[in-house]
Amino acid sequence: MTIVDGQDAPDEHRLDELNDELAVLVKIFPDVLPDVFREMLLRFDGESRLEIVANQLLKKEDEWVKGRWRTAVDRTEADVIDVSQIPEADLFRRNSYKWAVKAALLQEFKTLSKSTVKAVLAEQNHSYTLARPVLKKIASKHWRSSFSRFFSRWTRRSEDETDKHAMIRWIKSIDGSFLPILKATGDAELDDELQRTVLGPLFAQYKAQQEELDWNFAVQTNLEEAEDAEALFECGCCFSATTFERMTECTASVHMICHSCISNSINEALFGQGWDRNIHHDRGLLRCMAPTTDDNCEGCILHNATQRAIYESRKGVQLVTRFESRLAEEALNMAQVPLVRCPVCSYAEARDLYLPTGTLQYNIDMNHPFRALTYIILAVICLPFLFLYLLWSNSTRLPSVTSLFQTALTRLANIKQFPARFQCRSPTCSTLSCTNCSKPWRDPHTCFESEVVELRTTIEAARTAALKRTCPKCGLGFIKDSGCNKLTCLCGYVMCYVCRQGLGPTEGGEGYQHFCQHFRYEAGRCRECEKCDLYRAEDEDALVKAAGLEAEKEWREKQGLAGAKGKLEKVGAIGRQERVEEEWTLQTAVDWWVRNVFSCSLRPQ
Numbered sequence: 001m002t003i004v005d006g007q008d009a010p011d012e013h014r015l016d017e018l019n020d021e022l023a024v025l026v027k028i029f030p031d032v033l034p035d036v037f038r039e040m041l042l043r044f045d046g047e048s049r050l051e052i053v054a055n056q057l058l059k060k061e062d063e064w065v066k067g068r069w070r071t072a073v074d075r076t077e078a079d080v081i082d083v084s085q086i087p088e089a090d091l092f093r094r095n096s097y098k099w100a101v102k103a104a105l106l107q108e109f110k111t112l113s114k115s116t117v118k119a120v121l122a123e124q125n126h127s128y129t130l131a132r133p134v135l136k137k138i139a140s141k142h143w144r145s146s147f148s149r150f151f152s153r154w155t156r157r158s159e160d161e162t163d164k165h166a167m168i169r170w171i172k173s174i175d176g177s178f179l180p181i182l183k184a185t186g187d188a189e190l191d192d193e194l195q196r197t198v199l200g201p202l203f204a205q206y207k208a209q210q211e212e213l214d215w216n217f218a219v220q221t222n223l224e225e226a227e228d229a230e231a232l233f234e235c236g237c238c239f240s241a242t243t244f245e246r247m248t249e250c251t252a253s254v255h256m257i258c259h260s261c262i263s264n265s266i267n268e269a270l271f272g273q274g275w276d277r278n279i280h281h282d283r284g285l286l287r288c289m290a291p292t293t294d295d296n297c298e299g300c301i302l303h304n305a306t307q308r309a310i311y312e313s314r315k316g317v318q319l320v321t322r323f324e325s326r327l328a329e330e331a332l333n334m335a336q337v338p339l340v341r342c343p344v345c346s347y348a349e350a351r352d353l354y355l356p357t358g359t360l361q362y363n364i365d366m367n368h369p370f371r372a373l374t375y376i377i378l379a380v381i382c383l384p385f386l387f388l389y390l391l392w393s394n395s396t397r398l399p400s401v402t403s404l405f406q407t408a409l410t411r412l413a414n415i416k417q418f419p420a421r422f423q424c425r426s427p428t429c430s431t432l433s434c435t436n437c438s439k440p441w442r443d444p445h446t447c448f449e450s451e452v453v454e455l456r457t458t459i460e461a462a463r464t465a466a467l468k469r470t471c472p473k474c475g476l477g478f479i480k481d482s483g484c485n486k487l488t489c490l491c492g493y494v495m496c497y498v499c500r501q502g503l504g505p506t507e508g509g510e511g512y513q514h515f516c517q518h519f520r521y522e523a524g525r526c527r528e529c530e531k532c533d534l535y536r537a538e539d540e541d542a543l544v545k546a547a548g549l550e551a552e553k554e555w556r557e558k559q560g561l562a563g564a565k566g567k568l569e570k571v572g573a574i575g576r577q578e579r580v581e582e583e584w585t586l587q588t589a590v591d592w593w594v595r596n597v598f599s600c601s602l603r604p605q
Contacts, residue, residue, distance in 0.1 A: 018092045021050045026086060029057055033068040034090040038125070039475055040064060066477070067464050069457065088193075089127040100187035101128045108166035109135050115472070115502030119495060122472040128190060129197050138499065167194055168202075215312075219246075236290035237261040248309065252299030255290035259309035262301060265289055266310055270322055281334075284327050336587065342424035343438040344431045362409060365599040375596045404587060408594040455555055462551030463544045469497060484534050486512065498532040 018041055025037040040053045057064055098121070105117050105128070112135065120138070124130040167185070170178045180202055182194050222243050226232050232241040236255035246259045265286060268274035280287050285300035310316045310323065325346035332339060332348055339348045365372045390401060421441050424431045432441035470477045474491040485497040494504040496514055503510050515534040516526045526533070 015092050015094060019086070021053075022091065023086055024050060025053060025057075028054060031070050032057070032061075032065055033070055034086070035125070035477065036065055036068050038090075038092065039477065042475060067461070068477070069461060089125060089130055093126045094187075094189065096187050097189045098126045100185045100190045101126055101131070104128065104167060104185055104190070105131060105135060108132075109139050111139055113499075113501045113507075115495065115507045116500045118472040118502070119470065119500035122475060123468065123470040123477075128193060165198055167198060212314075235261060236288075246312075248301060248305040250288035250290070250297060250299030250301055251285075252288065252297055254299060255288055255297055257288065257290060257301065259312055261289060262286065262306060262309035263313045266306065266319060266323055270319070270326065275326075279327075281330065284331065340422055340435050341438075342422070342426065342429060342431060343433050343440075345424065345426050345429040347424050347426040347429060349425075362412075362598050362600055365597060367599070368596075372597045375593055379593065379597075399587070404590045405594070407587060408590045409598070409600075412591075412594050412598060413600050455552065458551050458555045459548040462547045466543050466547035469495070469500065471495070472502075485515065485532060486534070496532055 021041060022034060022037050025032075025041075026034060029037075036057075037053065040056065041049060044052045046052075102117065102121060105121070106114060109117060116138065117131075117135065120131050120134050124134065167183050168180045169183050170180055173179050180199060182191060182199055185191055185194070222245065226243045231244065233244055233247050233256055234241055235247070235258035237257055238261050240258065240260075242258050242260075247256045248259070248262070249256055265274065265278045269278040269286075278287055278289070279285070280300050283300055285303060286306050288297040288299040288301060290297050306323075307320055310319045313319065328348075329346060337350050339350060341348045386401070420435050422433050422435045424433070433439065434441050464479065467479050468477055469479070469487070471489040471491060471493050472495075473493040474489060476489055476491070478487075478489075480487060480497050486494065486503060487497050488494050492504070493502065494507075494511075495502050501510075501514065502508070503514050512534070514532065516529055516531040518526050518528050520526060
């Protein structure tokens, strides 16, 4: 073992062993946050460390966890097989990475004490990406930051001012533009993290802007050359003149339509009220929008031409994906095939399960006898209409009553015998979900878990995390219930609860002198100094409220309920916007009646 900032840290050759044990614990206890496992694995030592930790969690789970449960938002992350599937922020970190992160943050936040930076790093598992926003928030309350913001009101910001990230250095290129490069950190792991989280998004943004400028320049140049050569074509919809490259012909070979009109028609179909008007449902193509003397043109725009026109617009890839998903949804609904759908994306599979004749038996659902009796009485009341349908179906092409019931019983068998665990096969999704409740699958899985309980658990966990402090010496996490802001850990480390600065002899030994000593006639902040208060902490109510609101926002975005207001308003009553509601037909009505009356099971051999 080595010592890093007063805290025992595992040697480099033991990191793989500790991370493998962490992956095992995450798999066994999927509802517990990895913070608990890291704390316990460092506390217990020896060859039987994994067995001891698992035994302690089984016997005294609440005592060790202390409210650190996984929320509904991140439960799917617990389905891991090995250490490669655990997020890097939850793993044990190498000593060289810890040193590099601490040095970089101390260089950036010079107004904060070294012990404050160490405390925040201990809370965030020494992650640079997670610790930097917390330190920025703490530094913003310092008097120097307030002084700078006061004078920045009269300081005019330069138009060429770029992102002032502490780890980015800007160099001037030959053409006069500025290019960002990363400062050397001395650790390859931190360099890779900064490349992914800081420099990567910046380059992606610049690349998108440059591609848009190049595209606009190419279009304008092509238009000017076509005007000089008198080679412009008139659009049959908007009657504007444009180049041949931005025109396409309908299948009737009558009209030339520009790409702008095609893109506008697709946007109106997807986000407005023009789907039925602009889309030919039998062909699955965009209708020609050119006006004619008698009626609209009977031609359509080919799919590849439609794609080419959409790709020219902003967010063209997302629009093409949404357009093709909508066409696939409509085709599946028209096919009247029972489907099992992914609750996250538009992927769907036919719910088709081959069961040999004689392997199933159907009985009245005695688990819900009152419901079954109610639907049987409803069917008896509707018997006159059933006889009318029998007479009508014999003289028309309507399906017979026997075929309706056989189809309903087959679908019931597929529902009852189809596995509840569904794996989405879309390469961009691959989500595990439950076919019964459409929730993310996790072992053990409980269907129809209340979304109100999930949301409440998410908010409570976020509020607890906002008040949590971690000892930078031993890694113990704790929350202050009462008393003063001078906290003493079990290991002897002394720190301030407000700013996290160390107050022990090894950190300067300020003790109670760290706190304000002035007498005040009225409650509130001291007007003579900027020191922390001994008993009055930061506005915990506002801090807890802000953390709860942020957690609720993230939860609603994950669940597709971003439009619902309030903590308990309409939770669970609003489905995903992407999900297409099933249309009611005679077959679906018979399916619904059969599902509520009969039960299906395998015939005993």
